[in-house]
Amino acid sequence: xxxxxxxxxxxxxxxxxxxxxxxxxxxxxxxxxxxxxxxxxxxxxxxxxxxxxxxxxxxxxxxxxxxxxxxxxxxxxxxxxxxxxxxxxxxxxxxxxxxxxxxxxxxxxxxxxxxxxxxxxxxxxxxxxxxxxxxxxxxxxxxxxxxxxxxxxxxxxxxxxxxxxxxxxxxxxxxxxxxxxxxxxxxxxxxxxxxxxxxxxxxxxxxxxxxxxxxxxxxxxxxxxxxxxxxxxxxxxxxxxxxxxxxxxxxxxxxxxxxxxxxxxxxxxxxxxxxxxxxxxxxxxxxxxxxxxxxxxxxxxxxxxxxxxxxxxxxxxxxxxxxxxxxxxxxxxxxxxxxxxxxxxxxxxxxxxxxxxxxxxxxxxxxxxxxxxxxxxxxxxxxxxxxxxxxxxxxxxxxxxxxxxxxxxxxxxxxxxxxxxxxxxxxxxxxxxxxxxxxxxxxxxxxxxxxxxxxxxxxxxxxxxxxxxxxxxxxxxxxxxxx
Numbered sequence: 001x002x003x004x005x006x007x008x009x010x011x012x013x014x015x016x017x018x019x020x021x022x023x024x025x026x027x028x029x030x031x032x033x034x035x036x037x038x039x040x041x042x043x044x045x046x047x048x049x050x051x052x053x054x055x056x057x058x059x060x061x062x063x064x065x066x067x068x069x070x071x072x073x074x075x076x077x078x079x080x081x082x083x084x085x086x087x088x089x090x091x092x093x094x095x096x097x098x099x100x101x102x103x104x105x106x107x108x109x110x111x112x113x114x115x116x117x118x119x120x121x122x123x124x125x126x127x128x129x130x131x132x133x134x135x136x137x138x139x140x141x142x143x144x145x146x147x148x149x150x151x152x153x154x155x156x157x158x159x160x161x162x163x164x165x166x167x168x169x170x171x172x173x174x175x176x177x178x179x180x181x182x183x184x185x186x187x188x189x190x191x192x193x194x195x196x197x198x199x200x201x202x203x204x205x206x207x208x209x210x211x212x213x214x215x216x217x218x219x220x221x222x223x224x225x226x227x228x229x230x231x232x233x234x235x236x237x238x239x240x241x242x243x244x245x246x247x248x249x250x251x252x253x254x255x256x257x258x259x260x261x262x263x264x265x266x267x268x269x270x271x272x273x274x275x276x277x278x279x280x281x282x283x284x285x286x287x288x289x290x291x292x293x294x295x296x297x298x299x300x301x302x303x304x305x306x307x308x309x310x311x312x313x314x315x316x317x318x319x320x321x322x323x324x325x326x327x328x329x330x331x332x333x334x335x336x337x338x339x340x341x342x343x344x345x346x347x348x349x350x351x352x353x354x355x356x357x358x359x360x361x362x363x364x365x366x367x368x369x370x371x372x373x374x375x376x377x378x379x380x381x382x383x384x385x386x387x388x389x390x391x392x393x394x395x396x397x398x399x400x401x402x403x404x405x406x407x408x409x410x411x412x413x414x415x416x417x418x419x420x421x422x423x424x425x426x427x428x429x430x431x432x433x434x435x436x437x438x439x440x441x442x443x444x445x446x447x448x449x450x451x452x453x454x455x456x457x458x459x460x461x462x463x464x465x466x467x468x469x470x471x472x473x474x475x476x477x478x479x480x481x482x483x
Contacts, residue, residue, distance in 0.1 A: 001246070002210040005238045006218075007167035007203055009117075011180055013159045013190045014127060014198035015055050021126045021157040022049030022092065022285075029196050033150040041155030043087035048284050051076070055157035056099065056288065058189040059124045061298050062159060063100025065183050065305055066119055070295050074099045075287040076124075080278045085129035085149050093160075095279040098123035099290070105163070106307045107179035109171055112314065112321040114307070117176050118164040129154040153197075159189070165204070165215070170234035174227050177201060182306035186331045194226055203234055206251070207241045216241070217251040221265055223258045233258040237265050309334055317347025326355055336370040345380035346387060353379060357397060361404050373406045382410040390420050394467045419468065425477070428461070428469045432477045435460045446482050454478065 017027050023040035039047035063070055077095040100122035108114045129151040161180060167173050181192045181199060192199040201224060206216035221237055224230045236258075241251050256265040281287075304312070306328045313324040327334045333354065340350045358369045358379075382399060385391045391399070391414060399410045399419070407413060414420055435457055436443055446453050454475065461474040 066103035068103030
């Protein structure tokens with residue numbers, strides 16, 4: 001029997017705000033433990049929370065990006081459960097009235113195929129602190145096991161995106177998460193760095209016979225700290241469940257951890273019974289009335305989303321999947337590329353320069369392309385000179401380096417220094433004759449059948465002409481001369 005996976009993702013994203021969700025403590029990664037805390041985020045008696053307006057607006061923007069409904073009213077609830085590094089012993093979250101409901105995440109796979117996954121909701125809550133467990137536990141006080149608690153992260157605004165079970169493979173799960181990451185980076189709502197914990201996700205995985213509409217028993221996978229881990233963990237869990245079900249076994253509903261070294265998931269705790277979180281509206285926080293004019297303004301400011309850019313680059317400019325993805329993954333680079341094309345640069349040529357020579361120079365000098373001396377309109381001018389055959393590719397590369405170093409307009413440089421490519425047969429023929437006379441052995445090799453030396457001869461013509469000869473014409477004339 002053939003099985004298919006049914007996967008849903010719960011993604012937690014720490015928002016990029018100046019302060020925490022319900023207090024004025026700085027929202028900053030790292031730092032001395034317990035240095036970014038106050039009575040509110042430590043839940044000291046009598047401390048009252050005040051909601052962070054910027055965090056609320058960021059969640060609304062995220063919802064709008066995916067076409068979610070933004071209800072007119074929302075509220076915060078208390079989610080009651082014990083967590084060792086949660087100061088209140090409850091979490092301020094959202095239950096039945098989230099800030100964003102529904103929506104669709106469109107994403108693409110490595111082969112360029114586009115997919116869709118529905119969202120259930122996007123809601124806003126606060127993060128917990130962080131526990132560090134240590135000690136040998138040999139029974140003596142000095143060496144007993146202990147835990148260190150750091151509450152710097154407690155109270156940081158946390159956006160949770162919950163998907164519908166529309167994902168069918170590990171590859172699709174990663175594509176979905178990459179779409180979230182790209183979108184949140186472009187919106188500026190989060191830096192989504194998995195290594196710093198600002199993007200964390202859990203995957204609910206089940207299997208069922210291909211063609212079945214019923215859902216199987218799901219297992220929740222935790223502790224995945226990279227997209228590679230997500231892929232490997234889901235692949236491993238799918239294989240484990242098939243191995244259980246195929247001979248007639250039954251998958252248990254449970255929470256499972258991912259072991260990166262072993263490459264397998266392992267049981268953490270049973271989830272046969274649903275938790276009763278005893279949600280109720282937080283009495284210390286007033287309900288939120290979402291101003292429709294604010295929603296309209298945020299919607300009007302929404303720029304092209306990554307999926308729209310990806311499809312435009314593929315359809316309008318014929319870029320490959322890898323090139324389009326590279327551009328989309330860095331919004332500032334994509335904007336630079338768009339400006340260049342808007343100034344008249346051909347799409348494919350612009351992509352070649354931006355992702356090729358310009359990116360190499362950026363890496364060598366540690367200067368981003370969009371902050372360099374090469375303005376998008378100057379690159380468009382350079383591309384125009386190449387496409388009109390005014391200059392060849394070698395001179396274009398030389399000019400680009402000079403432009404990077406502050407050389408200015410490529411057209412002005414070409415005119416001032418007489419760098420225009422020559423396609424005059426008479427002028428190029430003189431260079432060809434000089435090269436043929438200077439390399440009799442190579443000429444003899446060519447006439448003896450070693451036609452691969454033609455590239456060397458063309459290169460010598462280009463060198464003799466200081467890069468100004470039309471290389472295609474040089475090749476034609478050499479072929480004629482050598483018979």
